[in-house]
Amino acid sequence: FRKLAGLTLLSYIDHHGxxxxxxxxxxxxxxxxxxxxxxxxxDEEECIGGFxxxxxxxxxxxxxxxxxxxxxxxxxxxxxxxxxxSKLAAGPGEQVAAKVTRTDENGSWILASVQRFxxxxxxxxxxxxxxxxxxxxxxxxx
Numbered sequence: 155f156r157k158l159a160g161l162t163l164l165s166y167i168d169h170h171g172x173x174x175x176x177x178x179x180x181x182x183x184x185x186x187x188x189x190x191x192x193x194x195x196x197d198e199e200e201c202i203g204g205f206x207x208x209x210x211x212x213x214x215x216x217x218x219x220x221x222x223x224x225x226x227x228x229x230x231x232x233x234x235x236x237x238x239x240s241k242l243a244a245g246p247g248e249q250v251a252a253k254v255t256r257t258d259e260n261g262s263w264i265l266a267s268v269q270r271f272x273x274x275x276x277x278x279x280x281x282x283x284x285x286x287x288x289x290x291x292x293x294x295x296x
Contacts, residue, residue, distance in 0.1 A: 155184040155191070163187050164241055243271040244278070252280050252292055266290070 155163070163183040167174055172190045174183060244250050248268045255262040266280035269289065282288040 155188040156181065158184065158187070161241055166190075243273075244268045246270060249283065250278075250280065252278075252290070254290060254292070 160180050160183070163180065166172070166187050167183065170190060172186050174186045178186070246268055250266055250268055251263050252266040253263050265283040267283055269279040269281055271278050276293065278292050280290050280292060282290065
């Protein structure tokens with residue numbers, strides 16, 4: 155598991171709800187994933203049967219669903235949400251449509267280039283593509 159990419163480990167952790175420290179280094183994430191994976195009990199007949207069923211029915215088959223995670227009605231904890239957002243955040247140099255005003259009036263959206271994403275505050279620094287002298291800090295939702 156130590157050879158897996160960090161994003162792969164985080165995806166596994168988020169999907170299965172594995173408890174880890176928010177500031178855990180990749181080596182610790184790999185150990186947590188390995189322990190969780192080894193502790194999983196798998197009904198091999200059900201797994202293979204589900205695979206074969208999906209194979210026969212094609213890509214639209216939704217009757218078979220793995221029971222690997224559950225939703226208990228509670229939102230993800232803040233560290234998990236931040237990890238998920240960090241994983242999905244636009245990277246430096248990517249072009250994005252950025253909303254720079256609170257209204258939907260003409261000109262409230264600009265084409266911008268991401269300069270940096272701040273995981274602790276969940277904000278972006280973006281540069282206006284039309285006026286490169288403008289550097290704007292925006293929240294995740296914009």
